[in-house]
Amino acid sequence: MAARARSLRGLSLIVCASVAAVVVGRSSRAQTAGNTASAAPQRPASRAVTIAATGDVLVHRRVVAAAQTHANEGGFRWILSALGAQLPATDVGFVNLESPLTEAFRSPANATPPVLGAPTSYGADLAATGFDVLSVANNHAFDQAGDGLAITLDAIRAAGMVSVGAGRTEADARAPVVVVRDGVRVAFVATTERMNNGSSPNRAGVRVFMYDAAKVQQSLTAARATADVVVLSIHWSHDFVRTPTAEQRRLARQLVAWGADVIVGTGPHILQEVERIPSPRGEAVCAYSLGNVVSNQGYRYRVGRALDEAALRSALDNPMTRDVVLLRVGAERVANNVRITTLEARAFWNENRSPNDELRLVALRSVAPALRDERLAVMRRTLGAAVTVVP
8 A cells, every 4th residue: 555645734654554654743753754654864873762652531520610710820731731831842742642622522421431531622732741652552442432432532633642552544544653853763552451431432433443463463573574662552450550561571571572661551541560571672651550641530638647448449539649750761772772761751740629620730849748758669669660750
């Protein structure tokens, strides 16, 4: 199949038979490249890039209410502004969008699990924060049905970003997306092990990449063939599980063997360990869970409160649902080898004062000392010695 080129608000999109290649050119992130695969820029022998990844965007009703309360200050963009201030323009920003973007979103008050949705304008807010690639392969992808997911994909594209893990066909959903930054080609693949509302074909025809070992291996092989660095996003595990299982550790090593250099795990809504893993190409890294970026979870927690197992299993009481990190993974490709040069977590706190509709991210260093010291210790212990946590 011949390559096709399209321009989407500063993005040059090259769609090939099995790989969608994207050159990011938004505002200060401007790049230049040709419009066909054959016009790719000459790549140096040593190529370095930093991927800045974070976890789940959960737009609960109170998140929308907080954005509306602060509409004059920027709304949802204001909620995320502290994180945006620490996301370098040179990094490739990645996040898991767990809330479909559509104007007529439904949100039943007592649905279990909750039904998520947010205005399409939140796409532009995520782009302004600094994100380039959004995974939509997660268990809430069809919360607003197939039509809602189709509108979400359009909203992401209209905002100048790219989505991965869903598409108009199964082949589109499985296709790697390649972002070129300073001549370095970074491929993204996204898949989910779970789906709340079914994964069968729907009226809109959109599909989500449900985990299948053979198909994931094929996607990683395709990504490996065209990219310097390969990132796999996988939505796995279950809510509030604090440690990766032995099966996840085994699977992480298999995914690295298949071609992944960076694995970004999402789904548990709390942080888990970040592990360096030996790779056939040198080094790889797996963040088993990057927790939440923004949500209404954990709002009943107060610093110093004693926590029993029931509280740690509660979406309303567990403070780990409010621990937020921007994980910056520096990767260098030299010949056929990949080296992880940087593993840094910039720490934030989801300042959630529900039910007063006061909710936003703040740098952890800016909170009260008792809370800062408590959460910093938890983050460092949870993420592990491989990561440098920066408050």
